[in-house]
Amino acid sequence: MSTMNLVLHVWRQPAADKPGKFERYEVKGVSEHQSFLEMLDLLNERLVEQGIEPVAFDSDCREGICGTCGVVIDGRPHGPQRATTTCQLHMRHFKDGDELTIEPWRAKAFPVIRDLVVDRGALDRIIQSGGYISIRAGSAPEANGLPVSKECADLAMDAAACIGCGACVASCPNASAMLFTSAKIGHLNNLPQGEAEAAGRVRSMVIQMEAEGFGHCTNHLECEAACPKQISTDFIAQMNRQLFGSMLGAKKAVTARNTGSK
Ligand code: SF4
């Protein structure tokens, strides 16, 4: 088993209201089979042995499905491997002697809590504003009671793959959350169950996204490149079309009310 020695420049920040800076650490004997987070675990074990505060970072499933992990490695959210979360990134993609810079997601809407941990509550509030369906769930319905076309089912499943990690925001020069928001909208609005509330959903989720301080999309497409689930920016185009349609519908209704016409 080959091992490697690395030099890490890790962002250390004790609290949101305290200044942060990069600290240099040497990590020796890293196995190529370790994940990036296991390498950070190793660093932390050694820091604790030396009486130094361990580096705070987020993780949960460590299987690429929960969206909890995520750090910027050498300027790239989730690191150099395409379609891979930080927890699924393995050290075999690095080499002995590498010098790596590790930072938290950088965005105004994601304040740093500590070291590499940021507050992604803004994404939760976008979902709370419309990422649900208001129907009585009851018991499991008859599977064929509501036909869903293959095309719609595939689109909804592609959008539902979003794990809410926030790498799209961290990669965007505008810190835009449009890929995330459009995936959450696309997941529901492409299904018949989500159709009744589709117009209101797109309006309120986009309004919440703007209220949280995320920037606008100017087609850099960095989000799509950084996304570990390869969510397509086609969902942003779909969201924009639905938003335009919904605003047009609302305008027509107001005009009809004002003129007394039907
Ligand atoms: S769209 Fe991709 S990068 Fe953005 S939150 Fe979802 S999974 Fe993460």
Ligand code: FES
């Ligand atoms: S820890 Fe769950 S996706 Fe990485």
